[in-house]
Amino acid sequence: MADLDHRQQRIIEATEKLEADILDFAGRLVAEPSTLGDEASALQVMETELKQLGFETEKVAIDLRFLADHPGFAPVPWGYENRYNVVGYRPADLEGGRSLVLNGHLDVVNPGCLDFWQDDPFHPVIKDGWLYGRGAGDMKSGIAAMIYAVQAVKVAGFGMQAPVTVQGVIEEECSGNGALACLHAGYDAEATLIPEPFGPTILTHQVGVLWFKVTVRGASRHVLSASSGINAIEICFPIIAALRSLETELNDGPRPEAYKQFDHPLNLNIGLFSGGSWPSSVPDEAAFHGRLSYFPDVRFNEIRQKIIQTIKRASENNRWLSQNPPEIEFYGFRSDGHAVARSLPAFETLNDCHRMLTGTNAESYIATCTTDLRAFQLFGRGQATCYGPVAENIHGANERVHIPSVMQVAKTYALFLSRWCGLVE
Numbered sequence: 001m002a003d004l005d006h007r008q009q010r011i012i013e014a015t016e017k018l019e020a021d022i023l024d025f026a027g028r029l030v031a032e033p034s035t036l037g038d039e040a041s042a043l044q045v046m047e048t049e050l051k052q053l054g055f056e057t058e059k060v061a062i063d064l065r066f067l068a069d070h071p072g073f074a075p076v077p078w079g080y081e082n083r084y085n086v087v088g089y090r091p092a093d094l095e096g097g098r099s100l101v102l103n104g105h106l107d108v109v110n111p112g113c114l115d116f117w118q119d120d121p122f123h124p125v126i127k128d129g130w131l132y133g134r135g136a137g138d139m140k141s142g143i144a145a146m147i148y149a150v151q152a153v154k155v156a157g158f159g160m161q162a163p164v165t166v167q168g169v170i171e172e173e174c175s176g177n178g179a180l181a182c183l184h185a186g187y188d189a190e191a192t193l194i195p196e197p198f199g200p201t202i203l204t205h206q207v208g209v210l211w212f213k214v215t216v217r218g219a220s221r222h223v224l225s226a227s228s229g230i231n232a233i234e235i236c237f238p239i240i241a242a243l244r245s246l247e248t249e250l251n252d253g254p255r256p257e258a259y260k261q262f263d264h265p266l267n268l269n270i271g272l273f274s275g276g277s278w279p280s281s282v283p284d285e286a287a288f289h290g291r292l293s294y295f296p297d298v299r300f301n302e303i304r305q306k307i308i309q310t311i312k313r314a315s316e317n318n319r320w321l322s323q324n325p326p327e328i329e330f331y332g333f334r335s336d337g338h339a340v341a342r343s344l345p346a347f348e349t350l351n352d353c354h355r356m357l358t359g360t361n362a363e364s365y366i367a368t369c370t371t372d373l374r375a376f377q378l379f380g381r382g383q384a385t386c387y388g389p390v391a392e393n394i395h396g397a398n399e400r401v402h403i404p405s406v407m408q409v410a411k412t413y414a415l416f417l418s419r420w421c422g423l424v425e
């Protein structure tokens, strides 16, 4: 850390002294099971923390009156009553610097089968330098680190020459509508950092992601005459097989240079399946929900058409489905990808901060998933990237985040605040 001047030394020391607060706050967020629709208590914890740290706070609603026509809005079948994002704002103490948004999502995915977890997923546990729990990595520790990076600058005795906004959003895991609402409410900046748990890297590319739902009808019978019925569950299998072929076709087709290093960058996932009501009745309805990704130079409508055509072709080869075509809905993610140059000024500053702490350049990260960067990159002022802690088993059992990496994120962000926003003595 030879490159640090004495002001930056003070900021790093202040950050290190906040480690217990960062872990305590991260743990309190993990203890709130903020799955889809149940985010209120985690938002409350964050809002209270922001107020205590001296931020001005605002609840930012996802208001369909303003957002429904936004090109980035994703229609969803659920509502937004009493669901919101929380924003903390620190105005500039002096002019002259560049503004910054620090964004993180408070929603988490379901813990899945509890048998696979060593501990209660919503009971944070620290073991051997790791914090365990659903959301520990994705991405409540990152949120704690980013908020306390702002606090570290203050504790070190500095003001800032530009406004800083910290955002805790919902629906990163399903639509991206939360971050979009913050952007639409005017909370954008000259740079945006998101501490997603991809490690201390600089994200330059992410794929597009869409969700869809396919519903099929069968013909119900008692199993004694099953051969005269149509099993709605089993008739899904050839449709899924056709979609799997589309996935292969997309991976085998032309791809951007950045994605040539991957064996299989684009992934189809059938993540939800339902149907039937009784082991001895031929099911008359089944539905499955899927997620498919696509390269950054492709748009949502193109892939949507490909999915519709693929299912149509599969249905034409089946006597029942050709007469009873599946219903296809597109809800949730319709998030196009993006690709940006590593040479953006915000990325260079971030890399400088990383190098000051580690002695090496930060690697670039090419993402095969989507993040809330989409809102800022496609509809905002850009210069948005992810740099976050090291986590394991995100979306799986025994999710955990490496505590030293959380502290590294806090320190890097604190240095970034000093360099990008500018300090006031």
Ligand SMILES: [Zn+2]
Residues within 6 Å of the ligand: 105, 138, 139, 172, 196, 197
């Ligand atoms: Zn995440």
